[in-house]
Amino acid sequence: xxxxxxxxxxxxxxxxxxxxxxxxxxxxxxxxxxxxxxxxxxxxxxxxxxxxxxxxxxxxxxxxxxxxxxxxxxxxxxxxxxxxxxxxxxxxxxxxxxxxxxxxxxxxxxxxxxxxxxxxxxxxxxxxxxxxxxxxxxxxxxxxxxxxxxxxxxxxxxxxxxxxxxxxxxxxxxxxxxxxxxxxxxxxxxxxxxxxxxxxxxxxxxxxxxxxxxxxxxxxxxxxxxxxxxxxxxxxxxxxxxxxxxxxxxxxxxxxxxxxxxxxxxxxxxxxxxxxxxxxxxxxxxxxxxxxxx
Amino acid sequence: xxxxxxxxxxxxxxxxxxxxxxxxxxxxxxxxxxxxxxxxxxxxxxxxxxxxxxxxxxxxxxxxxxxxxxxxxxxxxxxxxxxxxxxxxxxxxxxxxxxxxxxxxxxxxxxxxxxxxxxxxxxxxxxxxxxxxxxxxxxxxxxxxxxxxxxxxxxxxxxxxxxxxxxxxxxxxxxxxxxxxxxxxxxxxxxxxxxxxxxxxxxxxxxxxxxxxxxxxxxxxxxxxxxxxxxxxxxxxxxxxxxxxxxxxxxxxxxxxxxxxxxxxxxxxxxxxxxxxxxxxxxxxxxxxxxxxxxxxxxxxxxxxxxxxxxxxxxxxxxxxxxxxxxxxxxxxxxxxxxxxxxxxxxxxxxxxxxxxxxxxxxxxxxxxxxxxxxxxxxxxxxxxxxxxxxxxxxxxxx
Numbered sequence: 235x236x237x238x239x240x241x242x243x244x245x246x247x248x249x250x251x252x253x254x255x256x257x258x259x260x261x262x263x264x265x266x267x268x269x270x271x272x273x274x275x276x277x278x279x280x281x282x283x284x285x286x287x288x289x290x291x292x293x294x295x296x297x298x299x300x301x302x303x304x305x306x307x308x309x310x311x312x313x314x315x316x317x318x319x320x321x322x323x324x325x326x327x328x329x330x331x332x333x334x335x336x337x338x339x340x341x342x343x344x345x346x347x348x349x350x351x352x353x354x355x356x357x358x359x360x361x362x363x364x365x366x367x368x369x370x371x372x373x374x375x376x377x378x379x380x381x382x383x384x385x386x387x388x389x390x391x392x393x394x395x396x397x398x399x400x401x402x403x404x405x406x407x408x409x410x411x412x413x414x415x416x417x418x419x420x421x422x423x424x425x426x427x428x429x430x431x432x433x434x435x436x437x438x439x440x441x442x443x444x445x446x447x448x449x450x451x452x453x454x455x456x457x458x459x460x461x462x463x464x465x466x467x468x469x470x471x472x473x474x475x476x477x478x479x480x481x482x483x484x485x486x487x488x489x490x491x492x493x494x495x496x497x498x499x500x501x502x503x504x505x506x507x508x509x510x511x512x513x514x515x516x517x518x519x520x521x522x523x524x525x526x527x528x
Numbered sequence: 529x530x531x532x533x534x535x536x537x538x539x540x541x542x543x544x545x546x547x548x549x550x551x552x553x554x555x556x557x558x559x560x561x562x563x564x565x566x567x568x569x570x571x572x573x574x575x576x577x578x579x580x581x582x583x584x585x586x587x588x589x590x591x592x593x594x595x596x597x598x599x600x601x602x603x604x605x606x607x608x609x610x611x612x613x614x615x616x617x618x619x620x621x622x623x624x625x626x627x628x629x630x631x632x633x634x635x636x637x638x639x640x641x642x643x644x645x646x647x648x649x650x651x652x653x654x655x656x657x658x659x660x661x662x663x664x665x666x667x668x669x670x671x672x673x674x675x676x677x678x679x680x681x682x683x684x685x686x687x688x689x690x691x692x693x694x695x696x697x698x699x700x701x702x703x704x705x706x707x708x709x710x711x712x713x714x715x716x717x718x719x720x721x722x723x724x725x726x727x728x729x730x731x732x733x734x735x736x737x738x739x740x741x742x743x744x745x746x747x748x749x750x751x752x753x754x755x756x757x758x759x760x761x762x763x764x765x766x767x768x769x770x771x772x773x774x775x776x777x778x779x780x781x782x783x784x785x786x787x788x789x790x791x792x793x794x795x796x797x798x799x800x801x802x803x804x805x806x807x808x809x810x811x812x813x814x815x816x817x818x819x820x821x822x823x824x825x826x827x828x829x830x831x832x833x834x835x836x837x838x839x840x841x842x843x844x845x846x847x848x849x850x851x852x853x854x855x856x857x858x859x860x861x862x863x864x865x866x867x868x869x870x871x872x873x874x875x876x877x878x879x880x881x882x883x884x885x886x887x888x889x890x891x892x893x894x895x896x897x898x899x900x901x902x903x904x905x906x907x908x909x910x911x912x913x914x915x916x917x918x919x920x921x922x923x924x925x926x927x
Binding site: 235246293308309311314315316326399403404406407408409410466487491492495508511512513516518519522523 | 548551552555558559562563566607655657670671673674676679680687690691692693694804805807808809811812813814916
């Protein structure tokens, strides 16, 4: 790479930042244009529709949701107060499994998929360098985290606005906030949920550098996700639970308290950052030292 | 990084391999270093932040108790972490259902009923938020995963809002401050008041140094029973040096181990909370349960020995101070349905307790880490924060 740098004419080097964006753009387009990705996003968009219609049918005659026992995903009983709560319910319903599953598939496929299809070496022929390619891949996966979350959010917002009343809403602390502030909090929650997926994205990317089979990488990532979720449920293992990437996922609900309870939110973001740093650098160590023969 | 190897370059390649292998391995030092730095940060930051016990002027136990009594904190908001470990068997939802009596399952009980809800505090660790602005406006919120239970007192209205089931409980307090005593003890101040009531000649009270609680300098008041036979080891109360507000309450059992009750502020502010905090209108679609009659006024939840004595009617209190025992007659001849009499449930209950016998006859002792209860076969119940032997002695004396 250093030799290539030395030989490259000055003009080309000056364009390099834009060129990186071009690489990112093409990576994103390749990822999003896959039928597999579109199908997964379709499933994500269908979840709020399903919840919205189910709640609407159940409460047609004024009955409380779930018989008033407060079962089901968080916030589900408040949807009838305000359609905005469908956003929170949909995110609470998809965050434990659907969202990380989709991210795990995309992250696991990032490097291993290219290797499996025999296209990785062609990507490396371009004078981009392995580190930059890896960073681009990670940026793509993180952009996809945001995209997947936004698909759920926008779909839930549309369904919520169509089926339920909007307007002033009651926070879970019992205080009232205006619709604009509620919308702002919904957006903030979507961003926090997207950031909650950064950890598993880094983990998936690392797994992806270990193998040349895209399927193996996806299966391992999703398997790890399920394992971690199970470990998080076993009370005897409470000592390790605060270090599991999924432990503070549902803390996004704390943004709906008034005043906002930041403790767990901060812990969640810190933990995701830690996972990103550890597995991101492990992926870098593996990928930049790996023999690429596919 | 040698993608291709050919047979005639094996020797050279091996040389290259060991060097590049070492280089490859060196890269993994980066993630390892990141883990190391993170572990060190997690381990060291709390240790560094803990700047030792604050240096405060000496104060006598008497002065400190007066300070608590004189404390007149009207405006306050903060977060309280409360852990209770009575050593009860963990029955999960069943336990809550049993304790709350008119639980969520029964038709007319609202899950927003404060009495039903706050008995949840009896076991486990909970985070509470408290806010107060004068005697007329208080709020107590129990933070749950993705939901919250709020008890709001605003003037003559008392609202309970359970966001999980979207149910509202409403009652009107007859006079200001009346409902304050109706709430179960939850904040360190509530516990401290209870504990200080029991301070008499059977108790030793000392000032046990200073501590930092929720970023504030505090004195530690140590209350120890002098009598033997009680299961209470010691009670430690951290009192804010400036305002006299109790900030942390810890009750440790004589048997040692973790505290039975540990309630303390993790964050506290003595500024006036926002007025909107106490503003509550039932949200659209919420089920509102009005309190039916004054007789159903939520009562003190039995927490430990002394409270139990207040909470039940028609019972005798034997002894005094820390070793007082509550005794009452259930009137049920045959006592606890154990073994074949009561079927499966009786056998199950019997298996939780220990069989004891004495001059009084036979009975079953149920133990927790703080409270022990003896149910005799002729239907008498003796309970208190005392040892098993003390219960048997009391039963013998009562015979």
